[in-house]
Amino acid sequence: MSDTPPVVAVEGLTKRYGGQAVVDDLTFTLDRGQITGFLGPNGAGKSTTLRILLGLASPSGGTAHVLGLPFAELADPAGTVGAVLESGDFHPARSGRDHLRVLALAAGIDPVRVDEALETVELTGMGRRPVRTYSLGMRQRLGLAAALLGDPRLLVLDEPINGLDPAGVHWLRAFLRTYADEGGTVLVSSHVLAEVTQTVDRVLIINRGRLVTDQPIGDFAQDGSLENTYLALTTAATA
Amino acid sequence: MRRQLRSELTKLTTTPTLAVVLVALVGLAALAVTLHAVGLSTSRLATRPDQRGIFIDVAINLGALFAALLGALSITAEIRSGTIRPTFLATPRRGTVIRAKALSVFAAGVLVGLVATGTVAGVGWVALDLRGLTIRLTASDYAQLLAGGALGGGLLAVVGLAIGTVLRAQVPSLVTLFAWLLFVENLLMDLPKVHRFVPGALAQALAGANRDGALHTPGLAAALLAAYTVVTLAAATAATSRRDVA
Known part of the structure; x- marks a missing residue:
């Protein structure tokens, strides 16, 4: 049993705006060398979770740690985590x-x-x-x-495929695979399920702030069953 | 802190904003002092207090405004363009970011103050001379104008940064600064005992203003303006440390 903390550890994470919980008791960990897809409908709490993990927002409850620490306490934040949150954060x-x-x-x-x-x-x-x-x-x-x-060591990417042409998507997929094979960890949120199926090792699906599934990608065949599962879980939970 | 300061100074020099602000300032300052020099009757331009008063009024009004605008823009432009996210990812300790921004905009504000006062002094000299008037300012008047303008510009840029940090949105921040410096402070001139403590009047006092609504001790004016700067910056740091970034 290793004493090294997981690359990402989210525990009981909750965020409320007004009285509304946009992230609700979320718990998951990420280990080295894995590419994890972070899926969910718009407004499900994905972006909020990522922002709390990166120290851009503070939680109402629970914790989100990188290598055992809150982001703001990392000795070398940029050397530990690289993040792309929006496609237009430039002057x-x-x-x-x-x-x-x-x-x-x-x-x-x-x-x-x-x-x-x-x-x-x-x-x-x-x-x-x-x-x-x-x-x-x-x-x-x-x-x-x-x-x-x-x-x-950790890449956090929010909708990175948005705007990439097929060559770019192919390039990114190959890049992330090499990065993970060399021990890097990736958390990537996306709406493009077909691409997610080809790129990730593991899938987290979040809906209305709650984690509804955490499974290896191998559980979903290449036949669109990820899409079926995703739709079933994200509409059932709202029923 | 030194790393963040180098980053902030690089931000100022890698967009056209500073250059555009300085060019606009030179144009406006030259225009304003020329209009005063040709528009006013010679009886209001003849004495040393008259000439000093006009130079200080024009240079500091414009310099203070542009310095404050530049200070506000240094944070509101980051929020508006979204670069505040990578900024806080590279430097999660937000107090460090705000302090480094304060130092960098202070330097930019000093430059703005020098450009405003230098332009007014130079163009004003030429305009008065062309009108056949003797320039009565002494070397020490010019020195105080430039030095006071520089310090006032620096401090007001930091106040502008603080306002921009608290309000966050670009248009409300700029409108607030315009409204205060150009409108409210002007209204308060009818209450000289109050007016002499407002930031614009303190900046004028630094440059040697010698009228009813200004403090006659530049040292005290500097201390008060520095105090405003420290207090507004502390409020800005507290506000930004607690807030979520979208």
Whole structure:
């Protein structure tokens, strides 16, 4: 039995806005080397859960820890966790390269990582142009470059496929697989169930703030049974 | 903190905002002081107190406003564009972010103050001279104008940052600053005993303002304006530390 804390440990997590629980007694853990899909309808509490995990919001109850600590107490947040939450978190007039430089400076990351990260996501040519000239797919890749700057152990991605063309989706899938095979951990939320089936090892489905299933992807055949299960669980729970 | 400060200074220099603000400021300051110099009758422009009063009034009104706007923008633009998320992911200790922003906007505000006072002093000199008037400001008047403008600009930029941090939304923050500095403070000129303690009047006192509604001791004005800065910044830090980021 290892004393190393799990990469992510969410326990009894609850978040209320007004009287309403948008996250309700959520519990799960993530281990190294796994890609976990985080699924649920709009408003189910996925984004709220991710924001609490990343220290952007505070819980009403329970805990969400990365390597045993709240995000804000990590010694090296950017070197531990990389996150892409929205496809547009950029100043439109700033170049992609400068966006990364700003983050690298704040996190104490070697500036050489800026060009390395741009190269990893194949944005070297666009790096010096302002972000307003980028397509949606390029912004997604820039967000991923920012997440990768610190060479983190955990990637948290909210709808990363949105805006990627088929080549981009294929690239991301291969990238995440290699990343996980090398010991990285991924938590990816998505609406694209067909893609999730091809990419993840494990599926968490959340509805109305509660976890309704936590199963390996192998439990779902390639025949669309994930979609059937997802619809059954997310409509049954609202009935 | 040093890392965050370098990051914040890089943010200021990697968008056109600062340059646009400075160009607009030079244009407005030049226009305003020229209009005063050609529009007012020579009897109101002849003496040293008259000339000093106009230079300080124009330079500090504009400099204080633009400095405060720049301070507010440094946080509201991040919130509006969403870069506040990666900022807080890279630096989860939000107090560090706010303090580094305060230092960086202070530096930018000093620059704004120097540009405002320098433009007014230079263009005003030319305009008065072209009108055949003798410039009566001494070297020490100019020095106080520039130094006071710089310090006032720096401190008001931090106040602007604090307002922007508390209000978060860009338009309400900018409207609040405009409304206070251009409108409310103007109304309060009818109450000189109160007016001399408002931020704009304190900034004018720093630059050497010598009229009824201004403190005549720049040192006290500096201390009071610094106190406002510290208090508003503390409120902003407390507000931001507790809030959820969407």
